[in-house]
Amino acid sequence: MPASRSPKRLPWLQPSDDFPPVSQAWGEGDDAPGLLAAGADLRVETLKTAYAQGIFPWFSEGQPILWWSPDPRMVLPVAEFRLHRSLRKALQAFLQTPGYEIRINHDFAAVIAACANTPREGQGGTWILPEMQAAYLALHRAGHAHSIETWMGGKLIGGLYCTAIGQAVFGESMFAHQTNASKFALCALVALCRAQGIEMIDCQQNTAHLASLGAREMPREAFCTIVNEASRQQALPWPAQLNAQSVEWKLLDSRLPHSFP
Numbered sequence: 001m002p003a004s005r006s007p008k009r010l011p012w013l014q015p016s017d018d019f020p021p022v023s024q025a026w027g028e029g030d031d032a033p034g035l036l037a038a039g040a041d042l043r044v045e046t047l048k049t050a051y052a053q054g055i056f057p058w059f060s061e062g063q064p065i066l067w068w069s070p071d072p073r074m075v076l077p078v079a080e081f082r083l084h085r086s087l088r089k090a091l092q093a094f095l096q097t098p099g100y101e102i103r104i105n106h107d108f109a110a111v112i113a114a115c116a117n118t119p120r121e122g123q124g125g126t127w128i129l130p131e132m133q134a135a136y137l138a139l140h141r142a143g144h145a146h147s148i149e150t151w152m153g154g155k156l157i158g159g160l161y162c163t164a165i166g167q168a169v170f171g172e173s174m175f176a177h178q179t180n181a182s183k184f185a186l187c188a189l190v191a192l193c194r195a196q197g198i199e200m201i202d203c204q205q206n207t208a209h210l211a212s213l214g215a216r217e218m219p220r221e222a223f224c225t226i227v228n229e230a231s232r233q234q235a236l237p238w239p240a241q242l243n244a245q246s247v248e249w250k251l252l253d254s255r256l257p258h259s260f261p
Contacts, residue, residue, distance in 0.1 A: 034070030
C-alpha cells in the first residue's frame with residue numbers, strides 16, 4: 001500500500017503577524033488549493049495589506065478567518081469584456097427606461113446584505129458572514145470598498161460590491177432581484193474602470209459565468225506583480241452616479257463595439 005500523506009500544516013497568524021509569501025499557499029494535490037493561512041483579523045489595515053499582496057479572506061460559519069491566494073487567479077481584463085448581443089439589447093432598453101439609475105456607494109450596506117443572501121456559484125450557504133459584512137462596511141467607510149447599484153423607480157434591484165486598493169480593483173460579490181440587474185452593474189464597473197485606465201478586475205476564482213463575460217485565468221505571480229504596483233497608485237475617483245450621458249457610461253457603448261452570440 002502507498003504511504004499515507006501527512007496533513008499539511010497551515011500557518012496560524014496573530015493580528016500583528018505578517019502574511020506568509022503567497023508562494024507558500026497550498027497547491028494542487030493539497031486539501032484546499034490556494035489556502036495560505038488562518039487567523040489574524042479583519043481590520044481595515046489588515047485587509048488592505050492582504051489585498052495588496054494578492055490575498056483575500058474567505059471562510060464559512062464555524063471556521064476561523066481563512067486567507068487565500070489561488071494560482072492561477074481569475075481576472076477580467078476590461079478590454080476583453082464580452083457584451084453579448086442579448087445583454088447589449090437589454091442594457092440599451094434599460095438605459096432608455098424612465099426611472100433607471102446606476103448609483104455608486106449610495107447604499108453599500110444594503111448591497112452587501114443582499115449579496116450575503118446570494119451564494120456563490122456552486123456553493124450552498126453564504127461566506128459573507130456578519131463579521132465579514134462589518135469588516136467591509138469599515139473598509140467602505142475608509143474609502144476602499146465600493147458598491148455599484150442598479151436602481152429602478154427608486155428601488156434597489158441589483159448590484160455588486162468591490163474592494164479597491166489604489167488602482168487595483170477586486171470584485172467581491174453581486175446580486176440581482178430582477179433579470180440582468182447585476183450584469184448592468186458589472187457593465188457600469190467595467191465602463192468606470194475603462195474611463196480611469198484600470199486594466200483588470202480581480203474575480204478571485206474561476207466560474208463559467210465569469211468566463212462567459214471574458215474573464216480568464218492568470219498565473220498568480222503575474223497577477224501579484226500587477227496588483228502590488230497598482231495598489232501603490234493614487235486611488236481612482238468614484239463618482240456618485242453613472243447615467244447614459246456620463247463620459248464613463250458612454251465609454252461602454254463606444255469602445256466595446258463587438259457583440260457576441
